[in-house]
Amino acid sequence: METERKKVIFSAIQPSGTITLGNYLGALKNWVALQDEYDCIFSLADLHTITVRQDPATFRKNTTEAYALLLACGIDPKKSIFFIQSHVPAHAQLAWVLNCYTQFGELSRMTQFKDKAAKHADNINAGLFTYPSLMAADILLYQADLVPVGADQKQHLELTRNIADRFNAAYSPTFNLPDGYIPKHGARIMSLQDPSSKMSKSDSNVNGFVALLDPPEVVMRKFKRAVTDSEACVRYAEGKDGVNNLMGIYSCVTGKTMEEIEHEFEGRGYGDFKTAVGEAVVEHLRPIQEKYAQYIADKAYLEECYREGAQRAERIANRTLAKVMKKIGFLPA
Numbered sequence: 533m534e535t536e537r538k539k540v541i542f543s544a545i546q547p548s549g550t551i552t553l554g555n556y557l558g559a560l561k562n563w564v565a566l567q568d569e570y571d572c573i574f575s576l577a578d579l580h581t582i583t584v585r586q587d588p589a590t591f592r593k594n595t596t597e598a599y600a601l602l603l604a605c606g607i608d609p610k611k612s613i614f615f616i617q618s619h620v621p622a623h624a625q626l627a628w629v630l631n632c633y634t635q636f637g638e639l640s641r642m643t644q645f646k647d648k649a650a651k652h653a654d655n656i657n658a659g660l661f662t663y664p665s666l667m668a669a670d671i672l673l674y675q676a677d678l679v680p681v682g683a684d685q686k687q688h689l690e691l692t693r694n695i696a697d698r699f700n701a702a703y704s705p706t707f708n709l710p711d712g713y714i715p716k717h718g719a720r721i722m723s724l725q726d727p728s729s730k731m732s733k734s735d736s737n738v739n740g741f742v743a744l745l746d747p748p749e750v751v752m753r754k755f756k757r758a759v760t761d762s763e764a765c766v767r768y769a770e771g772k773d774g775v776n777n778l779m780g781i782y783s784c785v786t787g788k789t790m791e792e793i794e795h796e797f798e799g800r801g802y803g804d805f806k807t808a809v810g811e812a813v814v815e816h817l818r819p820i821q822e823k824y825a826q827y828i829a830d831k832a833y834l835e836e837c838y839r840e841g842a843q844r845a846e847r848i849a850n851r852t853l854a855k856v857m858k859k860i861g862f863l864p865a
């Protein structure tokens with residue numbers, strides 16, 4: 533009997549700064565949970581990161597730290613392939629090819645492009661514009677079935693499917709069409725300072741995000757300063773973005789439902805509530821921070837892991853790339 537192929541998961545995160553609680557609850561926590569059931573391939577999307585100008589030394593440091601932090605979160609290189617995007621040239625190669633199967637109009641509609649172009653008006657480079665075709669290449673090289681991401685990446689995933697579908701129709705079935713895997717809770721953690729915009733690691737206001745490596749006193753301070761409202765009642769309701777966001781975070785780290793949380797804080801003020809959220813997050817982050825300290829001190833181990841990861845990724849990626857080149861009609865080297 534033929535054994536059924538395990539579903540393939542692919543996802544990536546940019547080493548563009550310090551990884552936040554939003555990245556963790558929206559994406560990374562799911563990556564860790566999916567490892568036992570699926571063939572998982574995870575990457576640090578460093579080629580994507582240079583769409584915004586990086587200082588070389590900081591960029592190198594951020595990449596190393598992000599690799600160690602993901603291991604600390606529970607990405608297990610024995611179970612999953614975990615590599616750095618720029619170490620596998622097929623990503624840049626397929627991205628070029630897919631650029632030629634992606635329309636200007638499609639890329640112009642991407643909200644992330646519009647947001648980032650507004651934020652970096654002095655550097656609206658072509659890479660920022662074609663960012664989604666590189667992301668499509670990442671996913672399609674591995675024939676991924678599922679892509680665990682936060683809600684902000686939904687539009688990029690739809691574009692990925694459209695590009696894959698277009699290529700398949702023009703030649704013959706080549707790429708698997710991937711689905712998103714977006715969590716019910718935590719898919720969109722908002723800024724603690726401006727609950728109408730998403731928590732982002734490149735936010736210039738450090739009080740807006742909680743970094744996974746923030747020390748306990750910093751986490752507590754950020755939650756105590758979090759923006760709420762004047763109602764002074766812990767309940768999940770429209771128009772209460774700040775409180776809804778804190779309840780969402782509390783729910784994600786404790787497993788409690790919104791009703792349970794409302795009940796727990798009945799008749800109590802926001803001060804108590806914010807302290808409880810802060811403490812729950814501190815406890816959740818404690819083991820991650822302890823493991824991080826061990827990994828970051830062992831550079832030789834980190835190098836061994838990402839080199840092996842790249843070798844394993846490359847074997848799969850090159851297979852897909854070779855098929856694509858052949859179908860298009862490139863003369864074999």
Ligand code: ATP
Binds near residue numbers: 559
């Ligand atoms: P940047 O601020 O540099 O744009 P980012 O914080 O948005 O970065 P990415 O590297 O672009 O982070 O995203 C990594 C993963 O984290 C993606 O799956 C993304 O959907 C998810 N993610 C990012 N921000 C949030 C958030 N606020 N809530 C939930 N998930 C998020």
Ligand code: LTN
Binds near residue numbers: 542580681685
């Ligand atoms: N664009 C993504 C990061 C990313 C990604 C990917 C996510 C790059 N390549 C492939 C999933 C699959 C972001 O989160 N901003």
